[in-house]
Amino acid sequence: MANNFLKNNIKEQILERIKAKKVQMKPKLLFVLKAAFFALTIVLFSALAAFVISFVMFKARATGIWYAPGFGLRGIRLFLVNFPWYLLIFILIVVATLELLAKKFSWVYKRPLVYSIVGILLFVSLIGFAVSQTAMHPQLFKGVIEGRMPIMGPFYGGRIMQAPLGLHIGAISVINEEGFSIEDEKGKVFNVIISPQTFLPKGRETQEGDLIMIMGEEKDSIISAFGIRRIEEDRDSFFPQFNKHRTPIKLPGNTMK
Amino acid sequence: MLEKSDEEIVCLVQSGKTDFFGVLIERYEEKIKRYARKFLSNKEDTDDIIQTIFIKAYVNIQSFDIKRKFSSWLYRIAHNELVNHLKKRKFFSSFDFDVFFPHSVRLHDNETEKEVNRQEIQKTIDKCLGELDIRYREPIILYYLEELSYKEIADILHLPISTIGVRLSRGKEKLKSIYNKIYGQ
Numbered sequence: 001m002a003n004n005f006l007k008n009n010i011k012e013q014i015l016e017r018i019k020a021k022k023v024q025m026k027p028k029l030l031f032v033l034k035a036a037f038f039a040l041t042i043v044l045f046s047a048l049a050a051f052v053i054s055f056v057m058f059k060a061r062a063t064g065i066w067y068a069p070g071f072g073l074r075g076i077r078l079f080l081v082n083f084p085w086y087l088l089i090f091i092l093i094v095v096a097t098l099e100l101l102a103k104k105f106s107w108v109y110k111r112p113l114v115y116s117i118v119g120i121l122l123f124v125s126l127i128g129f130a131v132s133q134t135a136m137h138p139q140l141f142k143g144v145i146e147g148r149m150p151i152m153g154p155f156y157g158g159r160i161m162q163a164p165l166g167l168h169i170g171a172i173s174v175i176n177e178e179g180f181s182i183e184d185e186k187g188k189v190f191n192v193i194i195s196p197q198t199f200l201p202k203g204r205e206t207q208e209g210d211l212i213m214i215m216g217e218e219k220d221s222i223i224s225a226f227g228i229r230r231i232e233e234d235r236d237s238f239f240p241q242f243n244k245h246r247t248p249i250k251l252p253g254n255t256m257k
Numbered sequence: 258m259l260e261k262s263d264e265e266i267v268c269l270v271q272s273g274k275t276d277f278f279g280v281l282i283e284r285y286e287e288k289i290k291r292y293a294r295k296f297l298s299n300k301e302d303t304d305d306i307i308q309t310i311f312i313k314a315y316v317n318i319q320s321f322d323i324k325r326k327f328s329s330w331l332y333r334i335a336h337n338e339l340v341n342h343l344k345k346r347k348f349f350s351s352f353d354f355d356v357f358f359p360h361s362v363r364l365h366d367n368e369t370e371k372e373v374n375r376q377e378i379q380k381t382i383d384k385c386l387g388e389l390d391i392r393y394r395e396p397i398i399l400y401y402l403e404e405l406s407y408k409e410i411a412d413i414l415h416l417p418i419s420t421i422g423v424r425l426s427r428g429k430e431k432l433k434s435i436y437n438k439i440y441g442q
Contacts, residue, residue, distance in 0.1 A: 010304070011282040014311050018275050023312050028271075031320040109415040 042101050046124055049094040053128025056087050058137035059160070061238045064167045064213045064231075071199050071215050071227035078215065082164040095120050135237070142240040168214045168223055169231070171242055175208055179225070182212065185241040192216075192223045199227035211235045211242055263327035270318055278318075282311055285328070288403060289335050295386060295398050296339050306342060310335045329412040332405075336395070336413050343391065385435040393428030396421050 017023045060066040065082045068075035098120050102108040108116045131137075143149035144156040154160075163169050168190065170182030179194045192214060194200070206212065211234075216226040235242055263284065269277045290307055297303045313334050321330055386394055399410045400421075411418045 010286060010308060010311070011279050014282060014308065014315070015276065015279050017312070018278065018315065023315060025270075025275075025316055025318050026320075028319040031317075034320075103415060106412065110411050110417055112417050112419065 049124040050127035054131035057132040062161045064163045067229045138237045201230040332413040397428045
């Protein structure tokens with residue numbers, strides 16, 4: 001009896017509060033908007049993670065550290081020391097946030113955490129890689145260099161895209177018997193000394209005007225080259241600051257003028 | 258009304274026939290009360306929480322997708338409410354490696370074994386449940402006392418199905434050792 005009374009008591013109390021409108025159900029629209037906001041947040045966080053991944057790939061190339069591991073252990077060490085680890089940590093924080101957001105979905109929480117984390121990492125990495133293949137970062141970088149996009153300055157300007165200590169990027173200005181000279185983005189000239197141990201670029205012969213990356217110590221504008229890599233093919237995408245120094249190519253049609 | 262499913266009744270409540278919510282309370286009050294009592298010792302706390310659980314269910318009923326199971330949705334609300342209550346009392350830790358890695362666990366498919374297991378476990382549960390860690394206590398209550406499936410428990414606790422299996426199996430072992438400790442067997 002007492003149990004029945006209590007049972008009815010809770011039921012009646014709740015129904016009374018509902019009738020008196022002291023308790024009201026939230027409208028469906030609110031949940032639809034919440035779901036839309038939730039989906040948008042997931043899309044934005046995925047886009048942010050993908051953008052930062054592609055930015056890391058771009059920055060690694062634009063600063064020259066991408067090419068360093070080709071010079072053996074010393075190059076790998078330089079790569080590891082100068083890799084933007086803080087951005088990688090940021091990506092992992094975004095991925096962890098995405099995991100927390102995605103746990104709302106049954107197809108995520110019903111599987112072990114390791115699967116969803118690896119899945120999210122793969123997903124954002126693939127999108128990041130796809131973005132890195134587009135002209136987005138080169139265009140933004142170019143825009144900052146040309147002063148058209150000051151708002152992106154904190155990401156692409158200043159020292160952010162400059163080669164770290166021990167790496168030098170420049171266009172070959174003169175080739176002579178002891179070595180050659182390069183001109184950096186500011187027009188400063190450095191003499192490069194080559195030794196028999198220097199890692200030299202493979203493939204076609206290096207010419208004046210070629211953009212190269214040199215690993216080695218610099219003193220009084222003289223670089224003792226440990227390794228040299230030709231990066232001419234990446235000039236337009238990753239080193240637009242060197243385009244203004246490039247000697248214009250004379251086409252047959254131009255010579256007619 | 259008895260022949261209508263929970264989901265059909267929810268549909269009526271969603272369309273504005275709010276009196277039908279009483280039917281849902283009638284159907285689930287005892288079950289939710291029994292579930293909550295396994296975590297709470299204070300009767301007043303239990304009654305307050307039961308009320309809060311049903312009110313939250315009513316307030317958020319428009320978010321319920323009628324293609325899903327109402328019981329799992331309601332137990333999920335109850336679980337959240339109980340976890341919040343226990344967190345206030347610092348009885349709950351949230352991280353667990355069981356959730357991180359995949360596990361291979363054989364799900365019960367043999368009915369006789371399942372029944373023997375269930376009866377055996379139910380006796381032990383009543384005596385020793387209070388001593389068991391909450392992370393094992395909850396799946397054991399839902400499986401052996403509330404007789405929910407692994408899938409339903411996974412939906413309520415938002416955990417992988419394999420983790421439910423691991424927790425049930427570890428929970429059973431722990432219950433046995435608690436039982437042996439208490440009764441000296």
